[in-house]
Amino acid sequence: MEKFLPIVALSLEVSLSATLLASIAGISAAALLALSRFPGRGLLVVAANALLGLPPVVVGLAMYLLLSHEGPLGALGLLFTPAAMVLAQAILATPIVAALAHRVMEARWAEYGRAFEASGASRLHALPHLLAMSLRPLTTAVLAGFGRTISEVGAVLIVGGNIAFHTRTMTTTIVLETSRGNLELALSLGLVLIGISVTVSSVVLLLGGEQGR
Amino acid sequence: MKHFFLALVLLCAAAPAKAESILLASTTSVDNSGLLARILPIFTQKTGIEVKVLAQGTGQALATAAHGDADLVLVHDPEAEAKFIAAGHGILRREIAWNDFIFVGPKADPAGIAGGNDAVAALRTVAERKAPFVSRGDSSGTDALEKRLWKVAGIDPTGRDWYRDIGGGMGAALNAAAAMEAITLSDRGTWLSFTNRRDLVVLVQGDPRLLNRYDVIQMNPTLHPNIKAGPARQLAEWLAGPEGQAAIGAYTLSGEQLFHPDADNPHP
Numbered sequence: 095m096e097k098f099l100p101i102v103a104l105s106l107e108v109s110l111s112a113t114l115l116a117s118i119a120g121i122s123a124a125a126l127l128a129l130s131r132f133p134g135r136g137l138l139v140v141a142a143n144a145l146l147g148l149p150p151v152v153v154g155l156a157m158y159l160l161l162s163h164e165g166p167l168g169a170l171g172l173l174f175t176p177a178a179m180v181l182a183q184a185i186l187a188t189p190i191v192a193a194l195a196h197r198v199m200e201a202r203w204a205e206y207g208r209a210f211e212a213s214g215a216s217r218l219h220a221l222p223h224l225l226a227m228s229l230r231p232l233t234t235a236v237l238a239g240f241g242r243t244i245s246e247v248g249a250v251l252i253v254g255g256n257i258a259f260h261t262r263t264m265t266t267t268i269v270l271e272t273s274r275g276n277l278e279l280a281l282s283l284g285l286v287l288i289g290i291s292v293t294v295s296s297v298v299l300l301l302g303g304e305q306g307r
Numbered sequence: 308m309k310h311f312f313l314a315l316v317l318l319c320a321a322a323p324a325k326a327e328s329i330l331l332a333s334t335t336s337v338d339n340s341g342l343l344a345r346i347l348p349i350f351t352q353k354t355g356i357e358v359k360v361l362a363q364g365t366g367q368a369l370a371t372a373a374h375g376d377a378d379l380v381l382v383h384d385p386e387a388e389a390k391f392i393a394a395g396h397g398i399l400r401r402e403i404a405w406n407d408f409i410f411v412g413p414k415a416d417p418a419g420i421a422g423g424n425d426a427v428a429a430l431r432t433v434a435e436r437k438a439p440f441v442s443r444g445d446s447s448g449t450d451a452l453e454k455r456l457w458k459v460a461g462i463d464p465t466g467r468d469w470y471r472d473i474g475g476g477m478g479a480a481l482n483a484a485a486a487m488e489a490i491t492l493s494d495r496g497t498w499l500s501f502t503n504r505r506d507l508v509v510l511v512q513g514d515p516r517l518l519n520r521y522d523v524i525q526m527n528p529t530l531h532p533n534i535k536a537g538p539a540r541q542l543a544e545w546l547a548g549p550e551g552q553a554a555i556g557a558y559t560l561s562g563e564q565l566f567h568p569d570a571d572n573p574h575p
Contacts, residue, residue: 163375163533173376174330174361255361257330258344273478274339275485275503 098267098283102290105264108176108250109243110294112183116239119184120191121232125225127192128199129207129217139196145189150182154249157182161253174255179263182249187239194235198228233302237295244291264290328357329538332369332377334448335476337404337521338362340496340565346554350545356538364476366446372396372524375531379539381546383494383521384448386455396531397524401547404521404555404566408452410511411481411498412438412490420490424513430460437469439489443480444472448519453492456516481507494519496565521566523547 127139159165161173172178202224210220225232247265254261256270264287271280337343338360347358363371365382372380373396380397382388391397410420410429418438420429433440442464443450457464464470473483477497484491485505493501498509523543528536545551552568559565 163531168375168533174359255363257359257361260359270339272482273335273476275478275482275501277482277503 098286100259101262101264101267102286104176104262105244105287106290106294108179108263109183109240109246111180112187112243113236113240115180115184116187116191116243117236120188120235120239121195121225123188123192124195124199124235125221127196128203129221129224139193142189142193142196146193148186148189150186150246150248151252153182153185154252157185157249157253173253174257174261176254176261178253179250179261182253183243183246186246186249187242190242191235191239194238195228195232198231198235199224202228229302233298237298240294240298241291244287244294327355327535327538328359329378329535329542330359330361330376331379331381331542332361332363332371333381334365334368334383334521335362335478336383336449336494336496337381337566339476339478340500341560342496342555342558342566345558346551349554350542350551353550354538354541354545356541358542364443364445364447365451366448369396372526375533378526378534378536379542380524380526381521382448382524383519384451385520385522387448387451388522388524391524395527398527399525399543400522401524401543402520402522402569403546403551404568406495406519406566407512408449408492408494408517408519409498409509410490411484411493411507412510413488413506414508415488415506416510417488418490418510421508421510423511426456426511426514426516427460429511430456430462433469433490434460434462434464434467437467439469439471439487440464441480441484441487441489441491442470442472443477443492444474445476447476449477449492449494452517452519456492459516499560499563499565 123142127135157178158173160167161170161178162168206224206227245265247269250263251266251269254263254266256262256266264283268280268283268287271283333343339362343360347360351357361371361377365384365387368377368380368382369387369391371377373391373394388400392400410426412418418433418436420432423429442453471483471487471489473480477493478501480491481493481497481501482503483489485503485507488506490510523546525540525543526534526536528534547569555566556564556568
């Protein structure tokens with residue numbers, strides 16, 4: 095089983111990095127959409143929600159064409175590297191974090207926005223307080239993004255290539271072992287994946303202030 | 308411009324072997340069967356060149372390489388390879404190993420083809436009896452051979468209800484054939500290393516048309532200046548040379564040899 099440790103490590107590395115990127119991008123976008131008014135804002139909110147169902151295989155394919163040596167970003171040499179996998183998964187998870195975070199921040203702002211303004215705080219100053227008040231639902235938004243990335247296989251298979259010791263993750267290993275006819279091994283790995291996913295989510299929930307409630 | 312490319316190639320060749328890594332786009336059978344995992348470390352130990360294996364079907368592997376995204380290809384579809392070379396993507400093809408294709412199917416043998424050694428006659432019988440048949444349908448080397456054999460048999464099975472095009476790899480096709488009690492064409496390497504056989508057994512083998520040859524093709528550095536031509540050539544030469552050939556011939560699974568080095572060549 096120890097030969098799977100690097101695979102587990104890479105899976106976590108890729109999906110956690112992607113979740114981090116998606117959280118930064120998604121929560122920033124959500125704050126902007128919740129606290130400010132500008133033309134096209136409504137359209138962006140609709141877009142974030144509409145992209146919740148972004149198909150991983152299509153994102154993978156688009157990234158592949160972008161990162162291929164013949165593509166516009168080919169010179170970066172990112173195709174078939176973990177960095178490409180992180181990018182693809184971050185793109186998949188960002189609308190999820192953005193849509194869920196926007197929903198909660200908009201509601202909080204509707205509730206407390208006037209109070210903040212009355213106290214003379216600028217929107218920029220109000221933001222940290224608003225984020226602190228929304229910590230628990232924001233944690234859920236981030237976990238939804240993590241759930242998308244850790245379980246995803248379509249995009250990482252295309253842009254990563256499932257290369258042993260290099261871009262092979264838990265999900266692509268499960269696909270590979272299934273194709274080798276090693277169904278029991280594939281299922282055991284699947285159970286390990288579920289265990290890891292549940293563990294990470296639980297730890298984040300506890301850190302996010304869920305304890306004692 | 309030509310000099311620039313030449314300089315680049317020389318630079319690649321002259322670069323120290325250490326910490327060098329190349330990407331080999333390979334057909335799935337040589338990887339899934341465990342062959343590459345066994346023999347490539349020997350090459351890496353000798354040269355310091357790390358080989359990353361991108362296991363895809365032959366069609367996809369050649370497409371990846373044609374985009375300039377792989378340094379060397381290892382595939383098994385002579386017709387597609389010839390096209391790849393004619394299009395200028397590849398420059399040198401070396402045969403490194405061979406084995407054979409086999410028809411596998413349920414032990415109960417619904418088509419009555421067991422024990423035969425004529426691939427085309429077997430397909431005609433399958434069509435007559437409307438026995439369930441699983442096709443890869445993924446433009447892999449195996450898929451291409453299967454399509455050629457149907458053509459020789461004068462039958463177009465597309466869309467027939469007993470003909471199931473699963474659009475998947477060899478392992479997926481074997482899983483499907485095992486579950487549907489269907490017949491399918493498999494390379495022997497994947498078959499021997501496949502563990503979910505259920506009722507499947509070898510039904511037809513020994514037709515010269517079922518020969519399966521594996522070739523490495525070096526990329527054209529003029530058309531694809533970004534590839535690591537030097538170390539890729541080293542790997543191609545090692546695979547075709549005495550050490551690589553011995554390593555390929557020495558690979559067995561439960562006593563059976565999966566791939567024959569080109570040296571024991573039974574065909575012209």
